[in-house]
Amino acid sequence: MRYNYCPKCGNKLTLKPAGDDGLVPYCEKCSKFWFDSFGSCVIIMVINELEEVAMLRQQYMSSEYKNFVSGYITVGETAEQAAFREVQEELGIALDDLEYSGTWWFAEEELLMHGYIGRATKKDFNLSKEVDSADWIPLAELTEHMYPDSPGNAQYGTYRVYMERKL
Numbered sequence: 288m289r290y291n292y293c294p295k296c297g298n299k300l301t302l303k304p305a306g307d308d309g310l311v312p313y314c315e316k317c318s319k320f321w322f323d324s325f326g327s328c329v330i331i332m333v334i335n336e337l338e339e340v341a342m343l344r345q346q347y348m349s350s351e352y353k354n355f356v357s358g359y360i361t362v363g364e365t366a367e368q369a370a371f372r373e374v375q376e377e378l379g380i381a382l383d384d385l386e387y388s389g390t391w392w393f394a395e396e397e398l399l400m401h402g403y404i405g406r407a408t409k410k411d412f413n414l415s416k417e418v419d420s421a422d423w424i425p426l427a428e429l430t431e432h433m434y435p436d437s438p439g440n441a442q443y444g445t446y447r448v449y450m451e452r453k454l
């Protein structure tokens with residue numbers, strides 16, 4: 288998202304050269320550049336000791352495909368803290384371990400997705416109201432339920448990283 292007005296004082300921004308970044312919106316009052324902003328989210332492939340993956344059905348996202356746990360990183364939080372928190376909130380289970388899988392740019396929503404593989408011990412979920420249902424799906428059946436592979440698809444990307452590391 289490109290700023291036209293200063294988010295701090297409401298002043299109309301002007302374009303000012305900012306070194307290698309070229310012309311960047313600038314507030315004369317606050318003497319501050321406002322670089323384009325975007326959302327930052329975590330997405331976690333939660334896998335248990337039986338190689339089953341937690342897949343969520345969330346009607347507002349898709350009726351056809353299932354989702355990994357995901358959510359926005361909040362102000363003041365690290366991506367790792369957000370990952371542990373989102374799994375706890377959405378599934379009601381605690382992760383034993385967290386492993387980074389990379390980042391993906393989700394262009395349609397202007398989101399930077401931070402991917403993780405989260406290890407958990409198999410137990411029943413205690414679901415958030417945001418989640419319609421969730422299941423432990425065997426790894427071998429996972430791709431049948433996933434969104435098709437594409438460059439910005441952090442779900443598929445994280446799955447691929449898991450499979451490569453497993454070998």
Ligand SMILES: [Zn+2]
Pocket residue numbers: 293294295296297298314315316317318
């Ligand atoms: Zn300002």
